[in-house]
Amino acid sequence: MLRSHKNFRFKNFSAPRKINNKNFMIPVNEPIIAKNAIEYVTDCLKTGWVSSAGKYISLFEEKFAQFLGVKYATTTTSGTTALQLAFLSLGIGVGDEVILPTLTMIACPYSIIYTGAKPVVVDSENDTGNIDVDLIEAKITKRTKAIMVVHLYGHPVDMDKVIRVAKKHNLYVVEDAAEAHGATYKGQKVGSLGDVGCFSFYGNKIVTTGEGGMVVTNNKDIIDRGKQLKDLAHSPSRRFLHEEIGYNFRMTNMQAALGLAQLEKIDKFLETKKEMAYLYNKSLSGIKGLTLPVEKEYAKNVYWMYSIMVEKEFGLTRDELMLRLKEKGVDTRSYFIPVHKQPALTKRGLFVNEVYPVAEELSEKGLYLPSGLAITNKQIEEVCTKVKDILNEN
Numbered sequence: 001m002l003r004s005h006k007n008f009r010f011k012n013f014s015a016p017r018k019i020n021n022k023n024f025m026i027p028v029n030e031p032i033i034a035k036n037a038i039e040y041v042t043d044c045l046k047t048g049w050v051s052s053a054g055k056y057i058s059l060f061e062e063k064f065a066q067f068l069g070v071k072y073a074t075t076t077t078s079g080t081t082a083l084q085l086a087f088l089s090l091g092i093g094v095g096d097e098v099i100l101p102t103l104t105m106i107a108c109p110y111s112i113i114y115t116g117a118k119p120v121v122v123d124s125e126n127d128t129g130n131i132d133v134d135l136i137e138a139k140i141t142k143r144t145k146a147i148m149v150v151h152l153y154g155h156p157v158d159m160d161k162v163i164r165v166a167k168k169h170n171l172y173v174v175e176d177a178a179e180a181h182g183a184t185y186k187g188q189k190v191g192s193l194g195d196v197g198c199f200s201f202y203g204n205k206i207v208t209t210g211e212g213g214m215v216v217t218n219n220k221d222i223i224d225r226g227k228q229l230k231d232l233a234h235s236p237s238r239r240f241l242h243e244e245i246g247y248n249f250r251m252t253n254m255q256a257a258l259g260l261a262q263l264e265k266i267d268k269f270l271e272t273k274k275e276m277a278y279l280y281n282k283s284l285s286g287i288k289g290l291t292l293p294v295e296k297e298y299a300k301n302v303y304w305m306y307s308i309m310v311e312k313e314f315g316l317t318r319d320e321l322m323l324r325l326k327e328k329g330v331d332t333r334s335y336f337i338p339v340h341k342q343p344a345l346t347k348r349g350l351f352v353n354e355v356y357p358v359a360e361e362l363s364e365k366g367l368y369l370p371s372g373l374a375i376t377n378k379q380i381e382e383v384c385t386k387v388k389d390i391l392n393e394n
């Protein structure tokens with residue numbers, strides 16, 4: 001059984017849509033809300049601990065740190081603010097450069113730009129879509145302060161190589177593990193390998209708080225700095241005295257209560273993801289023109305999203321396949337648009353004439369199939385059958 005546990009299935013996220021008045025769209029993502037969440041969130045409401053103080057904040061932070069095997073964790077309002085807080089806590093700002101993959105979500109370059117620093121992008125490796133670690137060193141300048149890696153769609157980056165380059169050039173490593181809760185690199189959880197790890201708890205992530213994020217580290221100075229900056233930068237010596245500009249990135253107790261309940265279920269959630277990938281792999285392997293996701297020997301992929309590549313031999317483009325699937329009641333999403341192609345950034349004079357062929361190609365042929373925690377074996381089967389039907393109709 002894919003899902004034997006009797007958790008609530010929440011329908012308000014990318015909700016199933018009625019088509020033809022009888023069928024329902026298989027959503028690209030539908031979360032499962034743990035039973036305990038109702039009790040924990042209700043406890044916040046009943047006791048009045050609805051804001052950013054309260055026991056669930058510290059419980060969630062403690063348990064999350066424990067889960068990852070790190071010393072410290074602090075909650076934030078989103079994955080985006082977690083990244084921003086990470087860079088601020090490392091003292092990164094105007095005049096600095098941060099290296100990141102171009103094939104990633106826009107929150108990554110934004111978080112660098114918010115600090116005043118400059119994003120410098122690197123192409124992808126072909127199979128995982130992750131940053132091509134062999135191309136990082138060529139991008140390092142005197143201004144480089146950090147390398148940000150993103151464990152894309154749940155597959156860990158080859159961290160040893162990143163850490164080696166970072167050590168050699170005295171750079172920080174920031175891991176964006178927003179899509180990879182529980183994924184491991186050589187047995188170690190991602191987010192715990194660099195100087196700072198960042199997580200998102202948005203509704204479609206493996207652990208959710210509705211909206212929310214977390215910064216984790218083994219470094220006491222970094223976490224202390226983060227806690228101060230995320231809470232308006234009160235002076236340690238005198239509350240309401242502010243010697244520098246701070247931020248309000250505080251999570252609420254209610255969000256942490258939801259997060260704690262979800263975190264209690266993470267082993268089951270990861271099992272569900274693994275089985276989902278197994279079933280998709282089994283059914284889709286051997287289809288000419290579809291490239292399925294990989295799992296490198298050093299990694300445990302958590303398949304946040306089950307992503308496939310639509311190659312020329314498939315006979316339809318990625319966009320055509322997405323459209324045909326939609327007509328048949330299957331919702332999908334295309335890959336991210338590379339950072340160096342984003343008008344919001346190129347308008348600022350960034351990435352002029354820069355070309356990253358691997359990321360550009362992946363971005364054009366990649367899509368992900370319904371992959372939410374609430375997906376059933378039957379739905380997976382249905383999706384695969386429809387892919388095959390489309391191929392036969394062609």
Ligand SMILES: *Cc1c(COP(=O)(O)O)cnc(C)c1O
Pocket residue numbers: 078079080081104105107108150176178179200201202211212213
């Ligand atoms: C979701 C995500 C974020 C941003 O998280 P939010 O909680 O939505 O702000 C950052 N990076 C990656 C790779 C993500 O997938």
